[in-house]
Amino acid sequence: MNDMRPLERIVDTDNVKIAAKNVQVYYGDTHAIKDVDVDILANTVTAFIGPSGCGKSTFLRCINRMNDTIDIARIEGNILLDGEDIYDKRVDPVQLRARVGMVFQKPNPFPKSIYDNVAYGPKIHGLARNKAELDEIVEKALRRGAIWDEVKDRLHASGTGLSGGQQQRLCIARAVATEPEVLLMDEPCSALDPIATAQVEELIDELKETYSVVIVTHSMQQAARVSQKTAFFHLGNLVEYGDTGDIFNTPQDQRTESYITGRIG
Amino acid sequence: MTDATASGAAPERRHTSLMTADKGTRRRNAAEARFRAYGLAAIAVGLAALVILLVSILSQGLSSFRQAYVTLDVPLTAETLDPGGNRDPADIASVSTFGYSSIIRDAVLNTFRNAGIEIEGLSEDEARGIISPEASAQIRDRVLADPELIGQTVEIEVLANSWIDGYFKGRVTDRTAELNSNVSPAQIQLAQAMQDAGILNVHFNWAFITAPDASDNRPEAAGLGVAIIGSLYMMLIVLCLALPIGVAASIYLEEFAPQNWFTDVIEVNISNLAAVPSIVYGILGLAIFINFAGLPQSAPIVGGLVLTLMTLPTIIIATRASLKAVPPSIRDAALGIGASKMQSVFHHVLPLAMPGILTGTIIGLAQALGETAPLLLIGMVAFVRDYPAAPPDGFFDPASALPVQVYNWTQRADPAFVERASGAIIVLLVFLLIMNTLAIVLRRRFERRW
Amino acid sequence: MPVFWILAIVLVLGAAGYVLGRARALSSAGDDYRSLHSLPSYYGWNAFILTVVPALLVLAAWMLIAPIVIDGMVSGLVDEGMQEGSNLSLLMSDVRRLAAGLDSAVSSGALSASEASGLVADNALAGRLMGLGISLGSSVTETTLAAAQRYRGLAAASQVWMAVVVIALAAGGLLLGLRRINPSFRARNAVETGLLALLILASSIAILTTLGIVLSMLFETINFFRQYPASEFFFSTTWSPDFRGNSELGILPLLWGTLYISLIALLVAVPVGLFAAIYLSEYAGPKMRAVAKPLIEVLAGIPTIVYGLFALITVGPALRDYFAQPLGLGNSSSSVMTAGLVMGIMLIPFVSSLSDDIINAVPQSMRDGSLGLGATPSETIRSVIIPAALPGIVGAVLLAASRAIGETMIVVLGAGAAAARLNEGLTEAINPFEAMTTVTVKIVSQLTGDTDFASPETLVAFALGLTLFVITLALNVLALYIVRKYREQYE
Known part of the structure; x- marks a missing residue:
């Protein structure tokens, strides 16, 4: 895996989907995220890289307010989605999360059938008027999750019976079924074998046609392979953010260079 | 990945502002609020039941x-x-x-x-x-x-x-x-x-606490003396039997028992005995201790034995949990310097597990103190006016027990006995409060984080 | 010699064994205990165990077996001289009572030993016995008296022999223990083997208890079915015991009362307990949890007699005055509703703490997955957590049901003593404000007070007890199995 050559891609810099300004996160007394500013573009894959505990996952969870579920977490600063502050008092996190979906590190299918796993989001958000429409949405999501061919004959089998890679693609299908605008992925391949990883990466590349994808990853090769933009986090700070090619070829900051060449992390 | 591109067309986007909740969201948030309210209401019902229960008993019984x-x-x-x-x-x-x-x-x-x-x-x-x-x-x-x-x-x-x-x-x-x-x-x-x-x-x-029971037509003279002594004797018997037996059984099961069918049978038995209705223990006591072994009716010894059998599962479960909480490194350390398995258990593991064992024992005793049904069957409802003698002979004398005395008084016609019964409950609850406080203090004081 | 003294002598011998054993071990090693295999006290303990344990085991066995043997020998005597129409077990209990009465009369000095053995079964005897405080079920016949005298003789002989054998055994054990002492004797291993045997013995008490429960009820139940047809017991719809005979002892009305009250209790406890658990584990902040959880669990520490009294003096009258009478449904303060409601309150903490454990066992990733899709917490709970936790919750409900079915004091004080009238139409049978009795209440009422262990009216309690035991056991086993399977799933 020596292929560090970033893909040449045309990036549309005018189309800012998410703008974060001066974001601070505290866990109790710990200052976990310090003063992060970042603009995430539409129809782009953005990778967050950095050593363990650098705050990249924490920041990712801020984008759809998953940190709300942790009692001791406190967030300051602004994160704008299409120009609207998602931490505004009037914002309903439920509505937000419908537009900013999330895929987790460990595949977490519900202990229900494959069909019900995917139909769950559309059902709670009321996206389907009838059973036929729901069937259509489920099929579309499973196709987009690149798992339709494998499961179409056993839609009513349990989702927990699939293999790890299949489970993760099922979770991606589940997330896209609600038609989000942004898809957050928290180390989606860390629990998968190389073949499943390749499948998921290919999928991510296709998903960017429709969504803005943010992926947290430990693997720099993966970041280089799938992303157009890369942000490097270190000790809660956003050290460097730019086009993936620039970050990997001509890093501006000493710390980024050390990390990429393998001296820290 | 051909199927992904097959659905290439971008899905329609709903560009509603995040600041205004749409109709569906409002409906869902209302459902959310209702659900939360059910939860709160459930807690309120539980707490209200507790308050009403205590207030009802106190208001009826304090005057006694x-x-x-x-x-x-x-x-x-x-x-x-x-x-x-x-x-x-x-x-x-x-x-x-x-x-x-x-x-x-x-x-x-x-x-x-x-x-x-x-x-x-x-x-x-x-x-x-x-x-x-x-x-x-x-x-x-x-x-x-x-x-x-x-x-x-x-x-x-x-x-x-x-x-x-x-x-x-x-x-x-x-x-x-x-x-x-x-x-x-x-x-x-x-x-x-x-x-x-x-x-x-x-x-x-004072006579309410010290005097013996009185006959149906003089509730003013009825007291709890004999019942308190009877309960005390039974607790003494339970403590002396259930604690050593329970600890011994737990040590065997937790530290020595091999994985075989005998151990499995014991384990299954213990978890089932913990859930057997208490009245069944009363039948056991009547059939085995009184009819078969010929022990006297109404005697604290029989009550104590029955309550011991009832308390054993509780003590065994608590003891095993606290033995399990002692880290294996302690056992390894003792074995490593040449102690026998038995020495490592009795010199190191058991003392460290003792606070947890005592807490479990006190909670088991508290349960036993409030138990009524099995005692009814072994004749403790009898009308007893004489104080039992000092132990060990007193264990064989007829006596009453606090919860049974309550039951006894509820069965009498004079409404003054309802006041007495509630008063007896207050005494019982005070004992339980003391025991549980002791258990909590023990747990707090000796709680160990490994 | 009273058992107490035998015990004391055995223990003194044991203590002597410890002291002598320790001293002997030390002296055999020339006062340098480093040359011993084990610490000196282990030699002492070894002698102690050899002295005390076999002696005590024999003592216990003797005390258990001797009465049976003596009974067998004496009942042969009674059987021969028995008149028509009398009952062997009744006569035997008379014999025992007479023997015990004569013994106590001798020991208190009311009769001299020779007077007691020289009694004649004439008309004056009954009066004389009455004067001594011995009351008998039937008149004293020659046979009874002879049997009682023989009983006394055998019992006294047994006592003497027991003392001799036990003390001899203890002394023998002491000698053996002391003789085995030499520096290379592995005393610690011997003591530890003995200790391990004691530990195993203690653990097997659980099995003995279960065995005792089953056997004690099984034998009397078989007795009962000899006197009363089993089919009547299981299928008759009437319960009307009559101690003069002609009882109808159908279990169905009692079973219906039990199940009806349990159902109401579960209808109260399951929603309240479940919602409380959900709120505490999914919504409540740490402060609220710290206060509300222990308070609700206080309900679990309150003895059932307290709930019974609460049903009797507060809930029962309140339900009667505000619901039953205005609605014209009954005038009884003891009712299915009273007992069910109060039992429901008792079960709230039981359901809530079990459900709490089970809900917390559902992995956080499930919640994250659902919330990440934009589900509200309640949607997450309803469509992800509850379905995932369902087996565990079903197990908890089954355990609660088993508790409700076996509960005694609340129903004794709150449900009344009248059996359900299943033959008088549906409304009578399902009116929740009607007094209705349960299996446990009837066990209590048939077995308290003066009982005659030969009549079906008393023996039916054992059949009821066995039925209750089987039902609750089945529920418990099923529930424990379900809960265990559930836990394995997430481990």
């Missing part, structure tokens, strides 16, 4: 700790009490409580005269009815304790009748007295006059 007493000037006439005139204790004791009834009548009249209370419109019997039938026994006890009093007029505080007592506690009013054959409004007025004159007082009632 106070009792109306009448101070009588009792002329202890020698002709009645000591016909032989030789002050021989055996002779004095031969005068039964019936012999004291004339003394009481004289004492009542005497007292009223001294206090200047008119008893017009009331017969002598009615005036005497203010005094509890227990009074003659009280005076007799006083005389037997000190025969020198004979021939003098002595001030003795005796119990008032339960209906009069009930008037001062609000249980009996003028209106209910009219309808009641046991007490008349005139008697109540008289009692009120007696209180005004200072010869009737309501004050703290």
